[in-house]
Amino acid sequence: MDLLYKIFLDPFVQMGAAPDLLLQTLWEGLVGGVLYALIALGFVLIFKASGVFNFAQGIMVVFAGLTLVGLFGVISGLGNVNEHVAAFAALGLTVGVMFVLAVGIERLVLRPLVNQPDIILFMATFGLTYVLIGVGELIFGGEPKVMITGELFLPRGSTDWEVFGGFVSFQHIDLAAAIIASLMVAGLAVFFSKTRIGRALRAVADSHKAALSVGISLEQIWVIVWFASGLVALVTGIMWAARSDVSFALQIIALRALPVLILGGFTSIPGAIVGGLIIGVGEKLGEFYWGPLLGGGIESWLAYFIALVFLLFRPQGLFGEKIIERV
Amino acid sequence: MSAKRRPPGEVLLKVENISLSFGGVRALSDISFEIRRHEVFSIIGPNGAGKSSMLNCINGFYHPQGGSITYKGRTRRQMRPHEVASQGIARTFQNIALFRGMSTLDNIMTGRSLKMRAGLLAQAIRFGPALKEELEHREFCERIIDFLEIESIRKVPVGRLPYGLQKRVELGRALAAEPELLLLDEPMAGMNLEEKRDMCRFILDVNDEFGTTICMIEHDMGVVMDISDRVVVLDYGRKIGEGQPEEVRSNQAVIDAYLGVQH
Ligand SMILES: Nc1ncnc2c1ncn2[C@@H]1O[C@H](COP(=O)(O)OP(=O)(O)OP(=O)(O)O)[C@@H](O)[C@H]1O
Ligand SMILES: [Mg+2]
Secondary structure (H helix, E strand, O other): OHHHHHHHOHHHHHHHHOHHHHHHHHHHHHHHHHHHHHHHHHHHHHHHHHOOOOOOHHHHHHHHHHHHHHHHHHHHHOOOOOHHHHHHHHHHHHHHHHHHHHHHHHHHHHOOOOOOOHHHHHHHHHHHHHHHHHHHHHHHOOOOEOOOOHHHOOOOOEEEEEEOOEEEEEEHHHHHHHHHHHHHHHHHHHHHHHOHHHHHHHHHHHOHHHHHHOOOOHHHHHHHHHHHHHHHHHHHHHHHHHHOOEOHHHHHHHHHHHHHHHHHOOOOHHHHHHHHHHHHHHHHHHHHHHHHHHOOOHHHOHHHHHHHHHHHHOOOOOOOOOOOOOO | OOOOOOOOOOEEEEEEEEEEEEOOEEEEEEEEEEEEOOOEEEEEOOOOOOHHHHHHHHHOOOOOOEEEEEEOOEEEOOOOHHHHHHOOEEEOOOOOOOOOOOEHHHHHHHOOHHHOOOOHHHHHOOOHHHHHHHHHHHHHHHHHHHHOOOHHHOOOEHHHOOHHHHHHHHHHHHHHOOOOEEEEEOOOOOOOHHHHHHHHHHHHHHHHHHOOEEEEEOOOHHHHHHHOOEEEEEEOOEEEEEEOHHHHHOOHHHHHHHHHOOO
């Protein structure tokens, strides 16, 4: 009885007793969720266009972050450069690097493997992961780096909001992350829904041969989606590293996106966004209100648990249509 | 059957000694034929004869091991799909290949992919000329929709449409590219009599009004004999007959092939 009470009632009593804490938890969950959504979005773009689960998405986040910090170091080392100018020059150059990376992946990995089974391409992204780790360590060294947040005008500090007799504290960097991520998602959404390229991407996602027959170039679409997910990786890298630092350990955040994908589906952009937010909020609530019951350590599996429970009730995922196998 | 047709012009597509095998299966052996401008040309033959493989070679999906294809005067060993499309060849598929999540209109709009020129950024922000271009293409597609009498399903995701209408949308997508050569793989398969009659009418109208050259695979002999200018017959990957419908109909090898594999 006591245990049931602790699991099913007590957490809600606590939520009601201290609504400011609840709000704080929800907010932190949303911020985490935004970042999950970004990572998942990187996966979804590539999966939609090429049917490949890109294992390298996590390392791309690290690689983008390291490149940014590394280039900033080089540019500041040139002499008397204003740190903000150097930071934005490095940002521009990193975008260029991500483009070159996308072209390189298309030429060297995707094009030679076209028409191979998906599993081969999946394995190829493993290879890509280790190549990027190797190249990254060679160029930037293995030790963690500090993200150039101040130089990029990303805010520090926090604002308190007095409410319910307590207060909720908003880290400015979290606010910035939420705003930038929303802008990025909105930009991508417009790009992929309003342009010819967007229509072409949806076409490629539906049928390769039909897309080819109307003259859509798969190569071009692949470069575009890998570049787009490279940009998403860059933004994710900056935002995530702003709270800790850039290191190769960060690549495991790719695994954090898996439950989001289970929930939102591998091909749905809204699924990635809403799924990311649900997992982010669910995780924080679970950690804060149920975590102590289970003695901590629940953040490593809670996201999967949430996704699985959700699927029990909605097997088609968030936005998927019911799949009825044709027999 | 059709009133006045344009007389066939110069050779548009010439297939020479095409051979294609998959492992041990010889899908095509030494196939040659010519298609002239403005013709309605049909490829017939029993199941597994290699008809679809032939279209796939022309379209660049399959790469024949031997032979060459000359299109508009340029000879190639292998065609490439993107290049083929930009040279004015459009096609439909035996097992419909539509973009199932998209509406009828969007499917047909993809047919104009190669005709759109505005830059990406301009499109994204719907900048003047880009918007104008999009509207022009849209208008063109609406005309195709009128022509194919599918106004009522403009906005419907094609995955929800019945089979006969999907075939029609697929034809619309191919027409949107304003092709010079239209490859149709069994455009009337699985249709009822009325749907077949409509489809025949559309094909002949396209051929009449725009002078589009048609290369069609079809099993319905009545249709083939009615609307084709010339017919080539394949069986087990070999060409066993070629000529005008009457000639082919009285060709003994063709009769044997069809009696052997009764339809
Ligand atoms: N991609 C492929 N891989 C292996 N074998 C193939 C492939 N495509 C076609 N074939 C084989 O080539 C032969 C010719 O097939 P094709 O599809 O061209 O016949 P078809 O004349 O279009 O027949 P149908 O009337 O049934 O559509 C068949 O034996 C088929 O199994
Ligand atoms: Mg066939």
